[in-house]
């Protein structure tokens with residue numbers, strides 16, 4: 001009889017956002033008259049920008065003609081998109097990234113889950129706590145995390161880097177040396193960022209210790225302050241120790257159309273000299289048939305003058321929501337952070353409620369959905385995340401309801 005991958009059986013519970021979705025569906029079924037506002041999963045609400053829509057239409061028309069029809073996309077991505085990325089995301093910031101270091105994908109979630117495949121299963125990972133759950137869960141699936149302690153909710157073979165109010169929700173260099181370090185800035189879920197000198201310390205640490213940093217920069221478009229790096233490659237030496245993941249979901253509303261990319265520099269080598277760029281090229285070629293042509297054309301339009309202006313407007317729209325949530329909750333006496341360089345507001349639950357108690361309380365009494373901090377890791381207990389990705393009207397209403405509690 002066949003057997004399953006036993007690592008999957010070690011995963012506790014269901015995926016965080018699936019658990020939340022189920023709870024909300026059950027509540028809606030039992031309370032059909034209630035108008036629920038979701039500030040839970042970080043899903044955008046603004047339609048795709050006109051420049052992107054125009055580009056989608058044009059690409060669809062090309063698909064309808066014999067002369068311009070496209071079949072399989074190149075597995076690493078079309079050159080028109082990769083060169084736009086190299087120019088606008090990197091060269092414009094003084095960073096030299098070659099086209100063959102850019103791997104177009106169907107999103108940063110998949111990349112952040114898949115990238116661990118090219119590393120040995122006995123590599124030790126270090127993660128922030130709280131953390132985007134995909135990093136840990138996919139390493140559990142790979143058998144890299146040891147055993148799970150139900151009481152502490154920690155894995156024996158994972159190095160946790162607690163991010164608490166005391167350290168500005170920024171991780172400190174771990175005492176035990178990891179092989180793979182996951183960093184996400186601006187951070188999901190806390191909305192915290194680090195400055196360039198702090199990120200440089202991580203790069204120097206990784207280079208010194210032979211570790212690789214998997215840098216998730218999915219929220220870089222939300223950075224509003226100077227001296228907060230948009231890319232890890234703004235730091236000296238990052239090309240020999242870091243992979244960067246980017247997403248079109250949050251910077252241009254592609255959560256439903258799916259597009260992202262990974263940067264794997266050619267200078268990045270494992271201890272035995274193996275090129276990670278070559279391994280990821282091999283993996284992409286084998287397991288991925290390329291993001292759709294029409295979606296890559298839409299991605300290219302994000303970098304057009306009109307696309308840049310229109311997506312900047314959308315980001316400003318969401319950041320207005322962020323300000324509204326942050327200020328509204330602070331006025332109501334909540335301790336809040338984030339929301340300045342990120343579309344997430346991180347708040348302390350009131351009255352010593354656990355994160356899940358507050359989730360239920362908010363759902364039942366304000367009909368507002370958020371994300372319990374403990375779902376991101378034990379250091380998230382006692383915290384709660386609200387997203388700024390709702391509509392402005394719903395955000396105003398949600399804040400009003402929370403203030404009235």
Ligand code: MLT
Nearest residue numbers: 040041042043109132188
């Ligand atoms: C979140 O809410 O944390 C994110 O939207 C999830 C994701 O991007 O996969």
